[in-house]
Amino acid sequence: MRILLVRPRRMDLMTAFGGITCEPLELETLLPVCRQVGRTELYDGITEERRFTDVLLAFRPDVMALTGYLTQEREMAEYIRLTKRARPACTVIVGGVHAQLNYRRLCWPGVDYVFRTESADWFRSLLEALDRGEMPIGIPGLCRREGGRFVETPYEPCDIDTLPRPDRSGWAERADWFRYLDFARLSTLKTAVSCPFRCEFCYGRNLHGGRYQPRRLELVMEELEEVPGDTVFIVDSDFLLEETRVEAFLDALEERGIRKTFLCYGRADFIAGHPALTARLCRCGFRLFLVGLEGIRDQRLEAWNKGTTREINEACLQVLNACGADCMGLLLADPDFTAADFQALYRWAKEHGLRYTSVQVLTPIPPTPLYERKKGELLSNDLRQWDLAHLLLEPVHMGRRVFMLRYYWLMARLVLLGWRRGAYHFVTPAYLGRAVGRWRRRRAALR
Ligand code: SF4
Numbered sequence: 307m308r309i310l311l312v313r314p315r316r317m318d319l320m321t322a323f324g325g326i327t328c329e330p331l332e333l334e335t336l337l338p339v340c341r342q343v344g345r346t347e348l349y350d351g352i353t354e355e356r357r358f359t360d361v362l363l364a365f366r367p368d369v370m371a372l373t374g375y376l377t378q379e380r381e382m383a384e385y386i387r388l389t390k391r392a393r394p395a396c397t398v399i400v401g402g403v404h405a406q407l408n409y410r411r412l413c414w415p416g417v418d419y420v421f422r423t424e425s426a427d428w429f430r431s432l433l434e435a436l437d438r439g440e441m442p443i444g445i446p447g448l449c450r451r452e453g454g455r456f457v458e459t460p461y462e463p464c465d466i467d468t469l470p471r472p473d474r475s476g477w478a479e480r481a482d483w484f485r486y487l488d489f490a491r492l493s494t495l496k497t498a499v500s501c502p503f504r505c506e507f508c509y510g511r512n513l514h515g516g517r518y519q520p521r522r523l524e525l526v527m528e529e530l531e532e533v534p535g536d537t538v539f540i541v542d543s544d545f546l547l548e549e550t551r552v553e554a555f556l557d558a559l560e561e562r563g564i565r566k567t568f569l570c571y572g573r574a575d576f577i578a579g580h581p582a583l584t585a586r587l588c589r590c591g592f593r594l595f596l597v598g599l600e601g602i603r604d605q606r607l608e609a610w611n612k613g614t615t616r617e618i619n620e621a622c623l624q625v626l627n628a629c630g631a632d633c634m635g636l637l638l639a640d641p642d643f644t645a646a647d648f649q650a651l652y653r654w655a656k657e658h659g660l661r662y663t664s665v666q667v668l669t670p671i672p673p674t675p676l677y678e679r680k681k682g683e684l685l686s687n688d689l690r691q692w693d694l695a696h697l698l699l700e701p702v703h704m705g706r707r708v709f710m711l712r713y714y715w716l717m718a719r720l721v722l723l724g725w726r727r728g729a730y731h732f733v734t735p736a737y738l739g740r741a742v743g744r745w746r747r748r749r750a751a752l753r
Pocket residue numbers: 501502503504505508509510511543544573598
């Protein structure tokens with residue numbers, strides 16, 4: 307059996323610019339089991355310049371398994387169309403974090419299965435059944451075609467300690483692509499899934515049945531010892547949740563003599579409440595903390611069920627500044643913003659020493675509680691606009707164009723502020739020239 311794993315391309319500004327690109331960890335985790343079942347190739351549309359149809363004709367897959375996010379549904383549909391055109395008998399499986407929660411959206415004509423769980427073992431069961439020419443039955447979270455309609459088995463979160471170690475054999479060849487802003491040649495590591503908090507807008511916390519599960523630390527450390535590259539981005543929704551686990555992680559780093567640079571997500575209240583532990587994290591190599599500050603008004607933080615306050619956000623920044631670490635301040639532009647709110651956000655970032663700031667437009671992503679509350683008010687059904695940089699809800703205090711102009715102006719000022727403070731220095735004329743060349747070559751790849 308020949309299996310083609312596909313991560314779809316994205317041609318939005320951020321991907322074209324290449325400022326934030328991670329390795330295809332989801333698919334790298336499936337690679338070991340796929341290779342046990344048959345010949346497997348991973349086609350990463352983000353970094354790939356070969357035409358997809360050429361790959362289909364040369365590799366002749368029996369199974370094409372595809373991931374993708376909400377904003378990539380159009381591209382996903384195109385990969386499926388091209389596959390069925392070049393290889394009509396090829397079985398198409400759609401999976402990943404978007405499929406896990408929004409699977410009914412993906413039961414398209416060319417799709418044979420929607421695979422919703424993270425389990426590599428169940429994925430292998432599916433492939434083995436297909437290889438034997440049998441109907442896959444009894445696999446949790448599988449939607450399959452039966453008599454012209456889709457039938458589904460209930461989703462069950464798998465035990466993530468059973469996941470195989472990702473196969474990163476393709477990392478070195480593509481390492482120049484993988485970066486988080488100034489942090490280049492990045493490896494990606496996952497040590498937990500979901501999150502026990504209940505922020506109203508958050509998609510990630512609903513994954514894995516909404517059940518937070520940290521991986522056994524021993525497994526994490528074994529994987530970390532093999533991770534290529536000197537910089538590791540821990541992509542847990544929130545790595546800084548349990549004080550004892552973070553301490554144990556640092557103990558293990560020291561015992562095993564692992565020296566790397568780390569980036570991770572963490573909550574403001576954890577950092578503010580653990581200055582000594584944060585200082586130790588920094589001594590052990592943690593350089594950038596991505597913190598969902600979200601806002602600077604307590605009423606908004608409360609309405610979003612964030613569980614933090616402006617005071618906590620400021621205390622968090624004080625701790626990080628004292629440690630000499632950077633905060634990537636993740637903030638939200640609420641359609642309820644006034645002109646003064648945009649201005650206040652900039653002033654606040656400036657006063658509190660932020661170098662890296664990302665402001666996203668508040669977006670109701672299905673099936674979050676925010677989406678359920680606001681789905682009757684959406685301004686557009688165009689999924690490309692769910693990229694957190696478009697207005698999907700009517701602004702309350704100004705017109706849509708004025709809101710977006712203020713938003714872009716705020717972003718531009720924050721980037722300039724960061725630049726003056728020494729951030730984003732990877733953006734050189736040579737870097738931009740390379741990004742444009744890559745974009746041109748990749749534009750022709752989805753054919
Ligand atoms: S703390 Fe972060 S990861 Fe957890 S629910 Fe809130 S936004 Fe999501």
